[in-house]
Structure formats: structure tokens, C-alpha cells
Amino acid sequence: MPNFHAKEVVVPKLPAFYGETTFHFKATAARGEELIFVTCKNEDFLLKIQKHKDSYLLKGDKISRPTQVSILQKALRDLRDLCSIQAYNSNIDIFKDRRVEISPYLKKIEYFANEFEEKRDILIEIGFGSGRHLLYQAKKNPNSLIVGIEIHKPSIEQVLKQCELQNISNVLILDYDARVFLEFLPSNSAKQIFVHFPVPWDKKPHRRVMSERFINEAKRVLQPQGTLELRTDSDNYFEYSFFEMMKQKKIEVRVNKNRDLEISSKYEDRWKRQEKNIYDITMYNFEDSPSIAKIEKLRFENPVDFRLLREKFEKKVIRGVDFFAHFEEIFEIDAQSGFLRVSFGGGERNEHNYIYITPSSTAYFPDNVLATKDNVNAHKLIEEILHGTCH
Numbered sequence: 001m002p003n004f005h006a007k008e009v010v011v012p013k014l015p016a017f018y019g020e021t022t023f024h025f026k027a028t029a030a031r032g033e034e035l036i037f038v039t040c041k042n043e044d045f046l047l048k049i050q051k052h053k054d055s056y057l058l059k060g061d062k063i064s065r066p067t068q069v070s071i072l073q074k075a076l077r078d079l080r081d082l083c084s085i086q087a088y089n090s091n092i093d094i095f096k097d098r099r100v101e102i103s104p105y106l107k108k109i110e111y112f113a114n115e116f117e118e119k120r121d122i123l124i125e126i127g128f129g130s131g132r133h134l135l136y137q138a139k140k141n142p143n144s145l146i147v148g149i150e151i152h153k154p155s156i157e158q159v160l161k162q163c164e165l166q167n168i169s170n171v172l173i174l175d176y177d178a179r180v181f182l183e184f185l186p187s188n189s190a191k192q193i194f195v196h197f198p199v200p201w202d203k204k205p206h207r208r209v210m211s212e213r214f215i216n217e218a219k220r221v222l223q224p225q226g227t228l229e230l231r232t233d234s235d236n237y238f239e240y241s242f243f244e245m246m247k248q249k250k251i252e253v254r255v256n257k258n259r260d261l262e263i264s265s266k267y268e269d270r271w272k273r274q275e276k277n278i279y280d281i282t283m284y285n286f287e288d289s290p291s292i293a294k295i296e297k298l299r300f301e302n303p304v305d306f307r308l309l310r311e312k313f314e315k316k317v318i319r320g321v322d323f324f325a326h327f328e329e330i331f332e333i334d335a336q337s338g339f340l341r342v343s344f345g346g347g348e349r350n351e352h353n354y355i356y357i358t359p360s361s362t363a364y365f366p367d368n369v370l371a372t373k374d375n376v377n378a379h380k381l382i383e384e385i386l387h388g389t390c391h
């Protein structure tokens with residue numbers, strides 16, 4: 001990521017403008033870490049100044065980073081020039097981002113929360129890895145939409161490139177935790193959900209994609225006759241998933257052993273070479289599920305008194321039954337305004353965010369925290385703590 005070092009940094013009085021960047025204000029933490037709130041190319045984000053022993057590191061803030069690295073690079077160059085900084089160990093003039101950040105196939109979770117509406121049959125593949133099966137399904141079902149969920153960025157890159165090269169137009173890719181994703185889909189909307197060779201997590205079963213909660217959501221999202229299809233080489237995972245699926249009402253579960261599919265993934269080839277057993281469990285849904293409300297952004301009901309919060313602030317983690325909120329750091333803009341850096345969630349997919357507090361408003365920054373079940377629980381806890389009603 002673009003960054004540079006400096007022996008000395010003197011930021012002039014803000015707000016200031018330089019090049020294509022507006023530098024609005026600075027926020028400072030007790031230990032000296034500084035954030036600068038900027039706007040560049042119509043995007044608001046934070047730059048960070050971190051004090052090291054006898055130097056400073058200047059870089060972008062990960063939580064609020066802009067959609068393209070080139071925008072961050074521009075803002076850092078503008079900061080260097082605004083402050084006439086003698087930069088060293090700098091890559092901001094040469095940094096080349098090779099990641100695909102803009103692709104018609106790549107969607108953000110906000111798209112699924114706000115815009116997603118689909119008339120075609122929907123097929124979902126979770127953890128598609130090399131993407132062989134996903135691309136195969138896309139070609140086999142040109143009139144369906146294939147939604148691929150992955151958290152491994154190089155796999156996402158690879159599949160996006162293949163979609164371009166092979167001119168495949170019925171695929172959407174999402175970089176998000178599959179354990180939470182299904183919450184965003186309408187009820188009775190998917191024809192098939194594939195989970196092929198998920199990581200078995202034998203020692204940490206709570207990290208598995210399959211869980212009672214995931215299977216509940218999958219069943220809600222599946223059309224009547226729709227299927228959730230697990231393919232695995234793990235005896236444990238097979239038994240565990242079978243047991244979890246059988247907790248559902250109005251389903252049929254079919255099991256196959258060592259069935260050949262038309263397409264074999266890299267993992268599957270490896271397990272076959274090792275002569276491992278491969279299990280398929282297919283859960284058929286036979287129920288129409290009630291529709292659910294769209295997932296909105298989380299909002300704070302009442303403004304927070306920053307002065308009071310600043311006085312009482314301590315770094316701490318607070319836990320509820322299945323969720324937590326971690327108060328990491330507080331940054332002061334002036335006596336009445338500042339940022340609180342927090343992480344929170346239910347342990348599956350955690351949010352890292354700032355809460356931007358002024359005398360008239362309190363809001364997440366970036367303002368993109370969606371009301372998933374885990375987030376709603378953690379948010380209630382955060383509100384109670386900010387208003388001093390929970391200790």
C-alpha cells in the first residue's frame with residue numbers, strides 16, 4: 001500500500017486545499033497517532049500519521065480507505081506537497097496496484113443490501129477457490145445468475161479475469177464472509193447453493209461455514225425444491241453437516257459417496273489422488289419461507305456527548321451473549337468532537353469502524369455498517385455504552 005516516511009511533519013492550519021485534495025481537520029489520539037480527514041475525487045477518507053521512534057510513517061487508514069488505491073496515492077502526494085515534507089522510503093510516486101478493483105462482475109455487499117433484484121434462477125457458490133466449478137455452472141446455465149462468494153482475494157482476481165476472458169456475463173462475485181451473506185438475500189430466491197470442499201476446521205468447529213444458523217438461512221433463501229449441496233472429503237464435516245441439516249423441518253437429505261461430477265476442482269483432484277472418500281450431502285427444501293425486510297444501515301438514535309466520553313474513555317472489550325464491542329481508541333478533533341475507533345460483531349464477520357461524534361450528530365464513518373443480526377446486537381451494546389447506561 002502507498003506510504004512514506006518523514007523525519008518531520010508540520011501540518012498547516014486546516015482546512016487547506018492542495019492539488020485535488022481537501023484537508024478538512026486533524027484528530028489526535030492520546031498516544032500521538034493522528035488522523036487527517038480528507039476529500040479527494042469526491043471520496044471522504046482518513047490519512048494516518050504514526051509516530052515511530054525518531055520518524056513518522058504517513059499512510060492511508062485501512063478502515064476508511066477509498067475505492068481505488070490511486071485516490072489514496074494522490075491524497076498522500078498532495079499531503080506531502082502541502083506540508084513540504086522531505087519524504088523518504090516512499091512508494092507514493094511508483095506504487096502500482098495490480099488488483100482488479102473495478103469489474104462489472106465484482107459487487108459490494110451494499111449492492112446486495114440495496115439494489116439486488118433478480119428474475120433469473122440464482123445459483124450460489126460459497127468459497128469457490130480456483131472457480132472451476134463456478135465457471136462451469138455459469139457456462140452450463142446461461143439463463144441463470146451465478147453468485148460466487150469468496151474471501152481469498154487472489155481467487156477472486158483469478159475468477160474475475162476468467163469471466164472477462166471467457167466473456168461470461170451471468171456471474172456476480174462478492175468478497176464477503178459467506179456465513180453472514182445469506183442474510184441479505186430474499187426468501188425463496190435461490191435454486192442451488194453449493195459448498196464444495198469447505199475448510200473442515202476440525203479443531204475450531206465454530207469457524208465452519210456450515211452451522212445451524214447457516215443452514216437455517218440457506219433453507220429460507222432456497223426456493224421450494226431448491227438444494228443446499230455440500231461436497232467434502234472430511235468424515236467429520238460430513239457427519240456434522242448431516243446432523244445439523246436433520247434439525248430442519250420439511251426437508252429431504254440425500255447422501256452420495258464417491259460420486260463423480262462433470263467438473264473436478266484442484267482440491268478434489270488432490271483428494272482423489274490420495275484415494276480419499278468424497279461425500280455429497282444434498283438438502284432439498286420443501287417450504288415457502290416468509291419474506292424478510294431489507295437490511296438497512298445502522299444509525300445512532302441520539303447524539304453523544306463527546307466531552308463526557310473523552311473523560312471516561314478506556315480501551316476495553318465488552319461481551320454480550322454471542323457478540324462483542326471493542327473500544328480501541330479515541331481521537332480528539334476539538335473539545336466537543338472526535339472519532340472513536342471500534343470493532344464489533346458476532347465473531348463471524350467483524351466490523352472495524354469509526355464513530356464520528358459532533359455536538360449535533362453521531363454516525364459510523366464510513367457510513368456503511370449494515371444491520372445484520374450480529375451487528376444489530378453489538379450496536380445496541382455500543383449505544384448503551386456511549387450513553388453511559390451500560391458499564
Ligand SMILES: C[S@@+](CC[C@H](N)C(=O)[O-])C[C@H]1O[C@@H](n2cnc3c(N)ncnc32)[C@H](O)[C@@H]1O
Pocket residue numbers: 126127128129130131149150151152155176177178179195196197198199209265266267268
Ligand atoms: C478448501 S477451499 C475449496 C475451494 C473450492 N471450493 C474447491 O473445491 O476447490 C475453501 C475455500 O473457501 C473459502 N472460504 C473459507 N471460509 C469462507 C467464508 N467464511 N466465506 C467465504 N469463503 C470462505 C476459502 O478462501 C477457500 O478458497
